[in-house]
Amino acid sequence: QSALTQPASVSGSPGQSITISCTGTSSDVGGYNHVSWYQQHPGKAPKLMIYDVTNRPSGVSNRFSGSWSGNTASLTISGLQAEDEADYYCSSYASSNTYVFGTGTKVTVL
Amino acid sequence: EVQLLESGGGSVQPGGSLRLSCAASGFTFSSYAMSWVRQAPGKGLEWVSGIHSSGDSKYYADSVKGRFTISRDNSKNTLYLQLNSLRAEDTAAYYCAKRLAAVGPNFDYWGQGTLVTVSS
Numbered sequence: 001q002s003a004l005t006q007p008a009s010v011s012g013s014p015g016q017s018i019t020i021s022c023t024g025t026s027s028d029v030g031g032y033n034h035v036s037w038y039q040q041h042p043g044k045a046p047k048l049m050i051y052d053v054t055n056r057p058s059g060v061s062n063r064f065s066g067s068w069s070g071n072t073a074s075l076t077i078s079g080l081q082a083e084d085e086a087d088y089y090c091s092s093y094a095s096s097n098t099y100v101f102g103t104g105t106k107v108t109v110l
Numbered sequence: 111e112v113q114l115l116e117s118g119g120g121s122v123q124p125g126g127s128l129r130l131s132c133a134a135s136g137f138t139f140s141s142y143a144m145s146w147v148r149q150a151p152g153k154g155l156e157w158v159s160g161i162h163s164s165g166d167s168k169y170y171a172d173s174v175k176g177r178f179t180i181s182r183d184n185s186k187n188t189l190y191l192q193l194n195s196l197r198a199e200d201t202a203a204y205y206c207a208k209r210l211a212a213v214g215p216n217f218d219y220w221g222q223g224t225l226v227t228v229s230s
Contacts, residue, residue: 001172003154034214038155045205045223046147046155051216089155091215097169099145099157099215 004029004090004102011108012080020105022073022090028100030071034093037066037075041086049088050075077107085109112136112219114206119224126196126228132189132206132221140164140184143209145217146191148202148226157215158204159191174200196228 005023012018022029022037029035035053038046048057050066053073063078073092077084090102118130130146145160159180160169168180179192189206203225207217 003156032214034216036215036217038217040155045220046217047220048210048216048218051210051218052214057210057218091155091157093214097160097167098171099160101147101155101157101215104154 001094001098001100004092004100006088006090006102006105008103009106009108011110012077013110014080014082016080017076017078018080018107020075020077020088020090020107022075022092022102024071024073024092024100026071028092028094029068029073029090031095032093033068035066035068035073036091037064038089038091039084039086040089046089080109082109112208114208114219114221116204116206116221116224119204119226121227121229122196123230124197124228128193128196128226130191130193130204130206130224130226132191134187134189134206134208137208137219139182139187143212144182144189145207145209146180146189146204147207147217147220148200148204149223150199150202153202156202160209161189193226196226198228200226201228202226 037050146158203223208219210216210218
């Protein structure tokens with residue numbers, strides 16, 4: 001159950017698009033279409049942004065989108081806004097009803 | 111409104127025990143799988159344990175297997191996590207989380223977290 005690999009930081013200017021990658025193995029990301037993405041602001045609980053690779057929960061902006069190829073999932077934030085500055089974590093099903101999170105990515109809005 | 115309220119955290123010596131609780135409201139608790147997720151200070155998220163809606167099936171991360179026990183009381187709308195043989199590396203904020211859909215790490219509601227500190 002090793003953590004999924006994410007870049008430590010990603011930055012962009014307001015209005016730009018950024019993409020965060022999440023790399024695992026065929027035993028987790030590559031083996032199942034059950035990848036989720038969470039946003040966490042400092043001192044707050046995580047918020048579900050994407051589940052099952054591409055699905056957005058009710059109330060989440062359509063500026064957030066997910067994709068998946070092989071052992072890597074990605075989260076794209078379009079039209080970057082100041083409020084998007086936060087930590088982002090991916091998570092994947094990892095067999096036998098266990099889950100694994102990514103190492104986390106700090107998104108900075110320049 | 112869905113609410114998850116954790117309690118039971120605190121400071122404990124290595125080898126000690128704690129019991130965390132998560133009181134749920136605003137949804138049909140007995141219909142949803144639940145999990146515990148922890149976050150060490152300044153670190154990332156780690157899935158700890160999960161339990162089926164009925165309580166019949168329970169799952170654990172390798173790092174806590176044999177030391178932690180998850181349970182639920184659907185009559186009291188409460189989720190529990192018994193922490194035994196605690197180690198310094200168990201120091202973290204522990205969140206309870208409700209799962210949105212049948213399969214996958216799709217936790218749509220989280221509590222505010224309860225802090226567990228393991229130190230001599």
